[in-house]
Amino acid sequence: MTGAGTGLDVLLFVAAALRISVPYTLASLGATFSERGGVINIALEGIMLNGALAYVLGAWWSHDPWIGVGAAVLAGVATAALHALVTVVFRADQITSGLGINLLAAGLTKFILTQVFQSSSNSERVVGLPALHIPWLGSLPGIGSVFDAPLVPITLLLILGGHVVLFRSVFGMRLRTMGEHPEAGATLGLSVGAYRTLGVLASGVLAGLAGAWLASEQHSFTDGMTGGRGYIALAAMIVGKWSPWGAAAACLLFGAAEALQIGLQGSRFPNELLQMLPYLVTMLALAGWIGRAVPPRAVGVPYDPEDH
Amino acid sequence: MSTAPLAAGEPVSAGARDPRRLLLGVAAPLVAIVLALAAGAIFIVAIGQNPFAIYGLMIGESLGTGYGLGQTLFKATPLIFTGLAVALGFRAGLFNIGAEGQIYLGGFAAALIGSAFTGWPPALLLPACILAAAAAGGAWGAIPGLLKARFGAHEVINTIMMNFIAFALVSFVGRPLFEPATVRTADIGAGAALARLSDWLPALRGSPANMALVLALAVAALAGLLIFRTRFGYALRAVGLSAPAAAFGGISIGRTQALAMTLSGAIAGIGGVNFVLGYKHFFEMGFSGGTGFLGIAVALIGRNHPVGVVLAALFFGALSYGGLVINQQVPRELIDVLQGLVILFAISAQQVLERMSRRLA
Numbered sequence: 072m073t074g075a076g077t078g079l080d081v082l083l084f085v086a087a088a089l090r091i092s093v094p095y096t097l098a099s100l101g102a103t104f105s106e107r108g109g110v111i112n113i114a115l116e117g118i119m120l121n122g123a124l125a126y127v128l129g130a131w132w133s134h135d136p137w138i139g140v141g142a143a144v145l146a147g148v149a150t151a152a153l154h155a156l157v158t159v160v161f162r163a164d165q166i167t168s169g170l171g172i173n174l175l176a177a178g179l180t181k182f183i184l185t186q187v188f189q190s191s192s193n194s195e196r197v198v199g200l201p202a203l204h205i206p207w208l209g210s211l212p213g214i215g216s217v218f219d220a221p222l223v224p225i226t227l228l229l230i231l232g233g234h235v236v237l238f239r240s241v242f243g244m245r246l247r248t249m250g251e252h253p254e255a256g257a258t259l260g261l262s263v264g265a266y267r268t269l270g271v272l273a274s275g276v277l278a279g280l281a282g283a284w285l286a287s288e289q290h291s292f293t294d295g296m297t298g299g300r301g302y303i304a305l306a307a308m309i310v311g312k313w314s315p316w317g318a319a320a321a322c323l324l325f326g327a328a329e330a331l332q333i334g335l336q337g338s339r340f341p342n343e344l345l346q347m348l349p350y351l352v353t354m355l356a357l358a359g360w361i362g363r364a365v366p367p368r369a370v371g372v373p374y375d376p377e378d379h
Numbered sequence: 380m381s382t383a384p385l386a387a388g389e390p391v392s393a394g395a396r397d398p399r400r401l402l403l404g405v406a407a408p409l410v411a412i413v414l415a416l417a418a419g420a421i422f423i424v425a426i427g428q429n430p431f432a433i434y435g436l437m438i439g440e441s442l443g444t445g446y447g448l449g450q451t452l453f454k455a456t457p458l459i460f461t462g463l464a465v466a467l468g469f470r471a472g473l474f475n476i477g478a479e480g481q482i483y484l485g486g487f488a489a490a491l492i493g494s495a496f497t498g499w500p501p502a503l504l505l506p507a508c509i510l511a512a513a514a515a516g517g518a519w520g521a522i523p524g525l526l527k528a529r530f531g532a533h534e535v536i537n538t539i540m541m542n543f544i545a546f547a548l549v550s551f552v553g554r555p556l557f558e559p560a561t562v563r564t565a566d567i568g569a570g571a572a573l574a575r576l577s578d579w580l581p582a583l584r585g586s587p588a589n590m591a592l593v594l595a596l597a598v599a600a601l602a603g604l605l606i607f608r609t610r611f612g613y614a615l616r617a618v619g620l621s622a623p624a625a626a627f628g629g630i631s632i633g634r635t636q637a638l639a640m641t642l643s644g645a646i647a648g649i650g651g652v653n654f655v656l657g658y659k660h661f662f663e664m665g666f667s668g669g670t671g672f673l674g675i676a677v678a679l680i681g682r683n684h685p686v687g688v689v690l691a692a693l694f695f696g697a698l699s700y701g702g703l704v705i706n707q708q709v710p711r712e713l714i715d716v717l718q719g720l721v722i723l724f725a726i727s728a729q730q731v732l733e734r735m736s737r738r739l740a
Binding site for chain 2: 157164166167168173175177182298299303344347351354357
């Protein structure tokens with residue numbers, strides 16, 4: 072293999088890793104908002120799944136992918152609102168609520184699929200998001216074409232925006248207060264429940280977008296198509312130390328693991344072992360392979376004003 | 380039995396001697412089931428069917444005939460195992476979401492041993508298969524347990540990752556072993572087969588209910604003894620109620636949690652024998668079909684108590700078989716929706732009822 076060929080291979084690999092990391096990054100950014108506000112969001116998997124089906128339904132009925140994206144965001148917000156209702160209003164256990172929502176989403180999407188497409192495993196083919204050429208990023212050698220997918224530059228902007236909102240705005244400071252020390256926020260006269268709900272809803276928008284990306288890339292919905300990405304995104308948030316840039320970097324790592332898996336398909340390496348790669352990398356990362364992290368102090372603890 | 384100062388504040392303990400607490404413990408799951416069925420009725424109406432007719436059909440078919448009852452018992456059997464597995468984890472403050480992978484590997488291991496040593500006598504082969512199932516599930520539970528104990532790694536995410544790895548591992552190890560052009564192993568030896576319950580109860584004739592149910596009830600009884608009547612069970616509950624307090628009392632949190640996850644995995648693993656040794660007599664890919672995840676709902680509705688788990692498993696077993704019966708009129712995916720709703724309603728109702736009872740007190 073020539074040097075130029077190897078260079079191109081590396082760029083192709085980076086491009087693949089970038090593309091694959093998009094849904095992880097969106098969901099992971101969402102998880103960051105939710106957990107910074109004090110609510111663990113295992114429901115990301117179900118939110119993504121509902122978002123993916125909503126994209127397909129929207130795009131199928133309207134033949135407009137952007138209507139699909141809108142539907143995915145709405146479905147994501149609605150699913151997240153259910154999580155907020157159970158965890159913030161009823162103050163029930165956050166992990167159990169998330170798992171319940173994931174089971175509900177797995178069943179609901181199949182139920183709707185049978186009603187609309189007469190199949191519990193896949194939908195008809197729908198339009199994907201169109202390519203848009205971004206003037207400067209799009210001309211980068213090798214990886215420029217990645218930015219033609221409109222959700223890629225949008226994701227980059229969301230990471231930047233997420234960082235600014237979380238660490239440079241009054242809202243972000245207050246949201247983080249609710250995750251670290253909700254009593255302090257309540258003492259300032261702020262509504263702990265309102266901020267926590269907004270954090271969860273933000274994760275609904277972002278994980279819904281992640282679902283839209285998956286469905287748009289695949290041009291269809293298939294049963295269980297999120298394949299654990301919601302959980303991996305949550306792991307990425309932990310590895311990324313509850314910060315947007317950290318989460319994005321961790322997602323790029325998981326994207327690289329998956330790109331490696333796809334790249335090695337058809338090689339002598341057994342495919343079944345390759346399938347384990349993203350999950351193994353996640354476990355290694357969580358075991359502190361990339362350093363330890365401290366979660367927001369009050370994350371996972373329901374806030375009950377009657378206790379104070 | 381240890382004297383238990385910590386047990387005073389326990390949500391629902393073995394005896395639950397306070398009748399108010401017991402009532403509260405039973406009320407929340409029942410409210411959740413009623414609300415979930417009511418929500419399910421909306422789905423049934425939405426697709427133009429009569430919910431009373433559908434639910435009536437489900438109850439009649441899953442409980443009203445000997446065959447249907449046998450099917451319900453068969454569906455309930457693995458749920459007792461996975462429900463106990465999740466409940467044991469919950470008692471130690473851990474979420475074992477990996478029961479799906481554990482029961483899957485348990486069934487696979489039982490089939491490997493059962494089909495490799497077909498010549499062994501039943502007295503040797505049957506226990507060997509059950510032990511293999513327990514060992515495989517236990518190993519799969521031990522890994523996230525040790526990662527939690529050693530590195531503080533989130534067991535929820537790790538057990539879910541282990542599920543995916545288990546599916547891939549079985550297709551890798553199994554591929555050269557599977558029967559040509561299938562995804563199933565060879566048949567197990569006759570000595571490894573669990574007898575059908577209909578051999579003693581002719582009313583259940585035709586149903587696949589088998590001795591794995593008796594094994595499940597025995598494991599439930601043992602789990603009850605372990606949790607409420609042993610030193611380890613005390614440590615387990617103490618860690619689950621308050622890890623720092625348990626540590627202050629001289630209990631090793633890491634060791635207790637790692638051991639709890641191993642036991643939890645082993646119990647889920649044994650659940651695999653219901654299908655493999657009791658029904659088909661071979662392992663087939665995808666046989667677990669969500670029983671591990673459903674174990675979470677079983678444990679919640681059963682309030683993490685062995686008796687509650689058995690009752691909840693019977694309910695969800697009836698629901699699973701009922702879902703197959705109504706599939707002509709209503710997609711059986713409705714049952715998956717109901718499972719998720721039961722979980723959400725159960726944890727919400729629990730909070731609301733506790734709040735109400737505190738106000739009344």
